[in-house]
Amino acid sequence: MLVCYFGKTIPVRLVLAAPIFTLIGGGSRVFCPIILATLADTSPYSKRTQLFYFVALSEDLANIVAPPIASMTLARNVWLPFFSSTVIFIPIIILIWTLRTLKNKTVTVLNTPLDTDDADAEVSRPLLPLLEDHEDAWQRIRRNIWGEVFCMFWDRDVSILLLCIFGLRFAFESEGFFAQYASERFCLRYDQTSWFSWAQSLAALLSIGFGLPMLTYYCRRRYYLQRFIDFYIIVLCLIILSCGFFSVWRVTSSIGFGIATFLCGLGEGAEAGIQGLASSYVTFAQHSRLFTTMNNVEMVARVIGGPVTAHIFHKGRKPDGTPTGIAFLISSINQLVFFTTLLALVWIRLVDEGDERGRREEIEEGDSERREEADT
Numbered sequence: 001m002l003v004c005y006f007g008k009t010i011p012v013r014l015v016l017a018a019p020i021f022t023l024i025g026g027g028s029r030v031f032c033p034i035i036l037a038t039l040a041d042t043s044p045y046s047k048r049t050q051l052f053y054f055v056a057l058s059e060d061l062a063n064i065v066a067p068p069i070a071s072m073t074l075a076r077n078v079w080l081p082f083f084s085s086t087v088i089f090i091p092i093i094i095l096i097w098t099l100r101t102l103k104n105k106t107v108t109v110l111n112t113p114l115d116t117d118d119a120d121a122e123v124s125r126p127l128l129p130l131l132e133d134h135e136d137a138w139q140r141i142r143r144n145i146w147g148e149v150f151c152m153f154w155d156r157d158v159s160i161l162l163l164c165i166f167g168l169r170f171a172f173e174s175e176g177f178f179a180q181y182a183s184e185r186f187c188l189r190y191d192q193t194s195w196f197s198w199a200q201s202l203a204a205l206l207s208i209g210f211g212l213p214m215l216t217y218y219c220r221r222r223y224y225l226q227r228f229i230d231f232y233i234i235v236l237c238l239i240i241l242s243c244g245f246f247s248v249w250r251v252t253s254s255i256g257f258g259i260a261t262f263l264c265g266l267g268e269g270a271e272a273g274i275q276g277l278a279s280s281y282v283t284f285a286q287h288s289r290l291f292t293t294m295n296n297v298e299m300v301a302r303v304i305g306g307p308v309t310a311h312i313f314h315k316g317r318k319p320d321g322t323p324t325g326i327a328f329l330i331s332s333i334n335q336l337v338f339f340t341t342l343l344a345l346v347w348i349r350l351v352d353e354g355d356e357r358g359r360r361e362e363i364e365e366g367d368s369e370r371r372e373e374a375d376t
Contacts, residue, residue, distance in 0.1 A: 033291035040279045040287040046226045049233075049276030050213050056272045057209040064201055152282075152293055160345050161278040164234075165294050166301045167338045168270055171245065171331035173305035175200070177313050178248070178261060184323050186254045196261045203265025207237075212269045230277040231342065234270050238339040241267035245332035249325045267335075 039051045073080040153159050178200075179193040212233060219229045244263030251257045275294065282290050309327050316326030 030292075033288065033295045036275060036291045037288040040291075041284060045276075045280050046220065048279060049226070049230050049273060050216055052272040052275050053208050053213050053216075053269060056269070057205065060201060060204050060208065064205075152286075152290065155281065157281050157345065158278055158290070160341060161274050161281075162294065162297050164274055164338045164342065165271065166297050167334050168241075168274070169298045169301035170305035170309075171241065171334045173302060173309045174245070174313075174327045174331045175264065176306075177309070177327060181248075181313075181323050181325055181328075182254065182257055184321075185325070186257065188254065196258055199258050200261040200265035203262045204268045207266045208269045208272065211266075212237075212273070227277065227280050230273050230280075234273040234277065235339055235342055237267040237270035237273065238335045238342070239267075241270065242332045242335035242339065245328045245335065249328040249332065 035055065036052065039055070040048055043051055070081045073084060153162065178196055179190060182188055182193045182196055183190055215233065216226075216229055220226070240263055244260055244265075244267060247260035247263060248257065251260050275291070278290060278294070279287060309331075312330060313323065313325075313327040316324045318324060
């Protein structure tokens with residue numbers, strides 16, 4: 001913005017150097033993980049996912065409100081939207097500095113949930129528990145950034161959730177072709193396809209802002225563990241997304257297409273659920289690394305998913321040029337694959353917990369037998 005404002009004295013091509021500032025911590029790609037890590041550090045796990053829902057809700061509201069405001073201010077003055085954004089950042093910085101938790105010099109771990117009955121089941125565990133024989137080796141690996149990232153990808157549960165983030169964002173890239181597909185398939189003008197995006201945004205607001213938080217609250221009142229609540233909500237969202245993308249591929253009318261996009265919007269709460277569930281598998285000190293890793297995985301999915309989805313959408317046309325929407329079918333299959341993967345994750349975890357419980361029972365039986373022999 002500074003280069004454009006002084007365009008008569010500064011070469012305009014210097015705007016190409018703007019992305020360099022993101023290397024030192026700029027942009028939303030750095031700000032959002034910091035916000036999520038701060039929320040994870042300052043909230044118990046039993047309430048963390050609901051906070052992530054509200055963060056996603058605020059982003060959706062901003063995406064809906066900001067474009068018309070930018071258009072109105074741009075009509076008055078071309079610089080007004082940029083100066084307004086700069087002014088908005090000032091109270092944001094003030095609010096961040098007034099956080100009570102940042103004033104504390106000591107670190108307080110808040111990973112233990114409020115409910116004491118399930119505290120043992122939901123306390124975060126460290127990634128790759130250090131074995132006594134290999135403690136020095138693991139410590140050397142984890143001393144640098146790449147070592148911490150390696151540990152996250154090495155952990156089975158966290159790596160599966162990171163893979164789900166990749167697949168979810170990869171599938172979301174096909175949503176960018178909703179307007180083009182509807183315009184070509186149903187012979188609509190582009191200005192007539194805007195209500196499809198509105199239906200999807202409305203569904204996302206209803207799901208993230210009301211449906212999923214209320215469902216989480218209801219399950220908590222029923223004394224379900226938060227980790228299982230997050231898991232089943234993710235599975236539910238993946239099923240809804242799969243049905244939504246499949247419906248987008250199969251519908252034959254514009255009304256049906258609107259209902260299908262509404263279904264896709266209802267399933268957009270899966271990402272916040274994955275973030276909350278993944279935060280339960282790491283320690284307090286690993287939250288920031290977890291969310292930055294998630295953000296990097298998401299960016300890689302966008303870089304790969306955009307061109308791949310565009311190529312599939314183009315190759316999936318009929319000989320007369322009519323789109324078949326095969327990209328949406330692939331997105332539907334994508335969600336089913338990760339749905340099955342998550343079910344396998346839960347099954348493996350239940351088997352592991354059963355084996356561990358069996359070993360504990362054997363140890364307790366052996367101890368009781370030895371005590372009986374000692375008494376006799």
